[in-house]
Amino acid sequence: MTDTMWQPWAPDILGPDYESATLRLGPDPDGEGEAVATLVRRTPVTDGPAVLWIHGMTDYFFQDHLAAHLAEAGYAFYALDLRKCGRSHRHAQRWHYTSDLRHYHPELTAALDHVAARHPSVVPMAHSTGGLIAVLWFDWLRRARPELARRVAGMVLDSPWLALQYGARNPLIAGAAHVLGRLRPGMALPGGDLNAYGESIAADWDFDERYKPVAGTPKYAGWLLAVVRGMEQLRGGLDLHLPVLTLTSDRSWLGQPYSAASDTADTVLEVEAIRPVAESLGAAAEVVPVPGARHDVYLSLPLALEQALTETTGFLDRVTGAEAEGTGSDGADGSADDAAH
Template sequence: MTLSWQHLHSKTDLLGEPFMAHTFRHAGAANDVDTTLIEYAKQSAGKRAILYLHGYTDYFFQKPLALHFDQLGLRFFAIDMQGYGRSIRPNSLPNWCETLDHYFDDIDIALAELYRRGVEEVVILAHSTGGLIASSFLAARQQPDQVSDALPRIKGLILNSPFLALPFPPKVLKRLSWPIRIVVSLLPFHSLHAKKISLYAKTLHTVFGGEWDYRLDWKPAHGFPLSFHWLKQIILKQRALQHTRIDLPTLMCHSAITTKEALGIEDIRKGDGVLNVDSMKLAAQRTFSDLTCASIEGGYHDLFLSPQPVRANYLAAIDQWLLDQSFSADH
């Protein structure tokens, strides 16, 4: 591994003890960038861990998720990737990247640090855009010259509503994919700015009557401006994955239905209000050769942010899959 980084500091995380935030600095495309590794430090001796990757306009705040895996006896870590959440810095645009490959550095740093802390085996759990990034990372690391002995063995991948396809039904997507690619290529410096708060955001945050209290400067209800350059990078990675086969055992969890076109809060709460479930499933079936799918009735786009008992059903699907993979606490 040629990537080098500097450990800046470790301190109690904003989620409170026993969460720790470890900050690392490394060379970015234009200047130095930071990566933050969040550790649930209660479990310290185990050799197996879950590594969580967030989605777009997102960061790690789901404290109960870490508690769940701790109760299974698994260590838990999460990454706030460069330009996201705890890793946002004033010298760069939030959520900006030249290419999604840059986030491979965040994952490499996290894996190396997990190995240094005694983790020998890891399952990656990734949401939405994090799912696309994790899948692309794993596709690249299937090449022998991209594998290092000083990293934990990646034993599996869990996808939470991954952004494997643009948010259109399959037939529409087939017609629109090339026109969209042409437009975003011709206008690389253009960005879309949301004029109002998304209905999906209104289902989540306590300020709008939701269940979750997260930082709206790091996960704004309007979203960050949607860069056409960023969208082009998404399309390129989605297209590349359609010509790749990943053999790693993979669980994809998704909502039972798409509610992206819903006009009201109650309707959007019945399913995935961000991506198209059918296109997601088709894309996953083309890429993953050892794929298990779990349909979560009533699940939100981020399935863990769904209300109980939907959230419990999502976790139960993960627990069963981990059991099937013999990925349990090591004693």
């Protein structure tokens, strides 16, 4: 990545505490025009350790309360809207579509390059599908850019989609994905019922439904094949040689219409399927179930949210050597950093 691919920092849609910069990625490998990614930062930017948030499917960064909490704890906060997602979606592009999870490597690497140039250490935090993407990317990064990978102090996974959630049907679904994903990658798939999750979080949190529709966005066979192939890379065990904290709910509540039970469970993924894969990510991998948490544990009701935040800051303090001191600032006007890189 060259410096000219970054556009200057500009005010972000979240308001005066945020700035964003666009990264030009060139032609989309799936033939959907020019691809871009968007790096967001909370201002003022401190000089201590940083976190880099990576969103999930049908998602974008909007969790201001998480950024504010970590900033108060002394951590610089950045977030990346991946290509075709949220702020990075462009006209006529299929929302969140990719035929290969490796297509996300350029923007993740460029974002880490930028953040690591300013901060002593970085901890990626990744949610749901973003968790699968981040794990595979970092495994690749350890070999492709070992000097950059060493700047990563640990990783936090928020209900990562590391395994399918359909139990005995998983082999059939994976087999169908291999066939349809190769023969008809653009075929739209029957929509999974995400209404319960969308309705649950919409009751308590504000987000832009243009970027995060309550019912989700269309999914395609080529995308599902990319996900299944990514999960297959994890089956034999994948050691990241990195401290990894995985936070999940303590229970799942799948395939049900919205009710009060939806507010205190993962209504998207099977948490018991996530646990063994998350634990296989290395000797320093730990899984912490958060009682009553939602699929995005940071969008949970107050008690579960408080525990998730406490677990997160405790982990960050440990892996960064408690370096976060909140010193230094380049100001909200970006005068000390006119471009993102």
